Amino acid sequence: MASYLPEEWVDDVKMNGLMSVMKVRISHEFQNTTIFQERIVNKADYDRKMRFWTDTIRSSCIGEKNAVFDILTLKKRFRRKDKIPASLNVVLDNLKKQGDVITVGEWRDRHSGWVGWGISKTRGWMFGGSSDYEQLLHLPTVKTLGQELLTIYNDELRSEVDCTGEVVTYKEMFERAKHIISTSETFDIVLDHLSDTGEVTVGNTKNGEKVLKFKDHGSEDPVKFTEADASVVDIRKAMTKLDREIQQLEQKVKKYDEQCRSCLRAGDKGRAQNFLRQKKRAEKDVADKDMQYQKLLTMLHQISAAKNNKDVLKAYQSGTAAFKATLARQGLSPDKIHETMDDVVNSIDEYREIEEAISSPFAGASSLNDTELERELDDLLSESKRDDSMHLPEAPTNRFGLFDKEVTPEEDQLEQRLAKLRQAV
Known part of the structure; x- marks a missing residue:
């Protein structure tokens, strides 16, 4: 029993019902006329079987890692x-009818040129329009496998050490995806599906090798295969070859070292010297090839840096354009x-002039000036001095305002009583 088959597969009673025919009437008579129309006899039974086999077909395509099938293949898979x-x-x-299954020929018509169209049409004429051998394609499986392929790329290739992980050879990607x-x-x-959604594009190197380029989600540009991407593949190939040669040379260095030590222990200095010379030569080759490898790696980093610099420059340009648009929208310019600042300065100057005008004295309010006022004030002071110099009688010195004369005892007593009354009041 395949792992993708449902749990009901081991239940004989349930499976006997699910393996049976779906009862559907396809015609009925109306006014002595036969009208061909599909009508479900038992809707609950029909829906149960349709749901079961729809899910089983989907899980079988995922389990078999293949979205392409025909009716004979399904009969073999589901034979019980x-x-x-x-x-x-x-x-x-x-x-x-739901659009979940189409023929492979229909898919190729959408994604191939005239040659592919001609081949698919020829196959249709030879084998008929619909048969048990007709190749069908399960589209939900294609979408699921597309998401899983992107997951493999994101987990294993996007963050490559050479910073050019979006470019992958067709062969390498297929090897990594064989488990799905x-x-x-x-x-x-x-x-083809990922290309339709803009996630990947397919190109070729100068040697005709097929190469995949995945979309860089940090950039808004559509994915496009360029000569630089083909160069990245060639550089990687050279680096892979150098890495393999370096590993072989390191094994030789280790081998020559062991042989040199063995000859020294045996007392054969001539052979030991020969092995030591070969070891030195191999070590020099390792150093040279490692330097070449580092140069190629630097080139890959420079290619990636150039792309990043382009993205940064585009970001600067977009930001500048947005800033200018904002200034224009707000009506701001140098x-x-x-x-506006000149108008502010002029307004302040005008306000100062207004303040000075308000605080200045009225010039024509009186015909007298300061000199005339001072002269009149001096005249008034002179007259006051003359009035003070006039002879006035002396003030009386007694308490009753009378002139000095002899005070009688009765008057003195009367004055004392008057003083007490004043104090009482």
């Missing part, structure tokens, strides 16, 4: 003892700012 599902054709017709995709046909279809 001596029985096969009796309603696979009904299920597939329903999946076709078993055939190159399905792999190509998945790549000329308007200078004009």
Whole structure:
């Protein structure tokens, strides 16, 4: 029993019902006329079987790592003892109506040129439009495998040490995806799907090798294969070759060292000297090839840095354009700012003039000036001095305001009583 088969597969009672025919009437008479129209006899039974086989077909495509199949393949997958599902054709017709299943020929018509179109049409004429051998494609499986392929790329390749992980050879990617995709046909279809969604594009090097370039989500530019990407592949190949040669030379260095020590222990200095010379030569070759490897790695970093610098420059340009647009939208410009500041200075000057005008004295309010006022004030002072110099009688010295004369005892007593009354009051 395959791992992708559902739990009900071991239940004979349930499976006997699920393997049976879906009861559907396809015609009825109306006014002595036969009208062909599909009508479900038992909707609950129909829905249960349709849901079961739809899910089983999907899980089988994922489990077999292949989105391409035909009816014969499904019959082999779902054979149970001596029985096969009796309603696979009904299920597939329903999946076709829903758009979940199309023919491989239809897919190639959408994603190939005239040559591919001619091949698919020739195959259709030779084998008929629909048969048990017709190759079908399960689109939900294609979408699922596309997401899993992107996951592999993000986890294993995006953060390469040489900073050019978005460029991968077709062969390397297929090898990494073999645990989810078993055939190159399905792999190509998945790549077509990812190309439709803008996640990957396919190109070729000068030697005709197929190369994949994945979308850099840090950039808004659409994914496009360039000559620089082909150069990245060539540089990587050279680096892989150098790395392999370095490993071989390091093994030789180790081997020569062991042989040199063995000859010294045996007392054969001539051979030991020969092995030592070969070891030195191999060590020099290792150093030279390592230097070449580092130069190629530097070139890859420079290619990546150039791309990053381009993205940074575009960001600067976008930011500058946005800033200018904001200033224009707000009506701000250097000329308007200078004009406004000049208006402010002029307004302040006018305000100062107004304050000075308000605080100044009224010039024509009186015909007298300061000199005349001072002269009149001096005249008034002179007159006051003359009045003070006039002879006045002396003030009386007694308490009753009388002139000095002899005070009688009765008057003195009267004055004392008057003083007491004043104090009482």
